[in-house]
Amino acid sequence: MKIGVIGAGSVGVGVCNYLLTLGSVSELVLLDKDLQRAEGEVFDFRHTAALTFSKNTHLVPTDDYLSLIGADIVVITAGAQIKQGQTRIDLAEINSRIGVQIAKEVERVAPNATLIVVSNPCDVVAHFIATNTNYPRSRVISSGCVIDTARLMSIVANRVNLDPKNVFGYVLGEHGSHCFTPKSLISIAGQPADYYCDTHHIERICADELLDSVKQAGYEIFRRKQNTTHGISASVFRIIQAIMIDERSVLPVATLLRGEYGLKDVVLSLPTVVGKNGAEAILQHPFSEEETATLQMIAQQVNTVVEQVADITGLAMNKV
């Protein structure tokens, strides 16, 4: 399997680290407009290959899209971080332009690849990539709420003093501020959350408070180190692995919807079967009326941003 990572910054390098340590990749291409940066990271990574647990992955640093010929998966982490005084629309505009420009270059050399979009706001950037390239919707995947869901599992696990892997739940909607968590889907060790808490004499989990803590978690990291890297890198690796070995894992990634839950042409995270063909199916969950209304409201909020960015950039907002 050949994988490309665009952007040799903190997240791109974190993803490479997971791929080299836990993955089985024959060729890994790290592309950055700053060639020296990509080279520095790759030369450093090459020194891990001599160690017994490493695989001898062919590593390519580059600033040339031709190096991505035939890539199976391309992760897009290139782009700007939000700066003080910038609005969400400013960042959406900058990174949507960069994302589309990159995706068009990638399309020329790897038209059958699956793209994983991480650059923020990842759902908006993924929207414009899906609508401005010929990649099918199933092959343009925003990392979406996989990281938010991992945060939820970790927060609940901490409350009940168990392994986060024994907590189940989803954060859905838009990665970041406009997301929601259906309480009916939260379980602990296979038991409904309320039942688990009652029988273990733990205060019940309030879904709204939980969601606030999930949203706050990213800000708290950002406030301290001005980026987030480890959780997102692990989340991207989780998605790559599902594709790489055709796991058909259900993950809360985001793709351009085509009528699911009554929503069309908006990129939102929903429980999605991820396998060798990318986002293979979106599962229909029995959301309550309130949850469905929340999802629709989130869709409207994301659409407003997409419309504004389309106005400013001239990028197409509908898929032909």
Ligand SMILES: NC(=O)c1ccc[n+]([C@@H]2O[C@H](COP(=O)([O-])OP(=O)(O)OC[C@H]3O[C@@H](n4cnc5c(N)ncnc54)[C@H](O)[C@@H]3O)[C@@H](O)[C@H]2O)c1
């Ligand atoms: N979706 C998420 O949950 C999530 C989490 C963390 C970060 N992010 C986003 O991921 C992106 C990267 O974050 P980071 O911390 O790695 O940033 P970073 O600044 O460390 O790295 C960005 C890299 O992209 C490169 N780059 C910029 N424009 C490029 C272009 N046109 N072509 C090639 N390379 C280009 C830069 O040279 C730099 O090396 C940001 O947009 C950030 O907001 C998303």
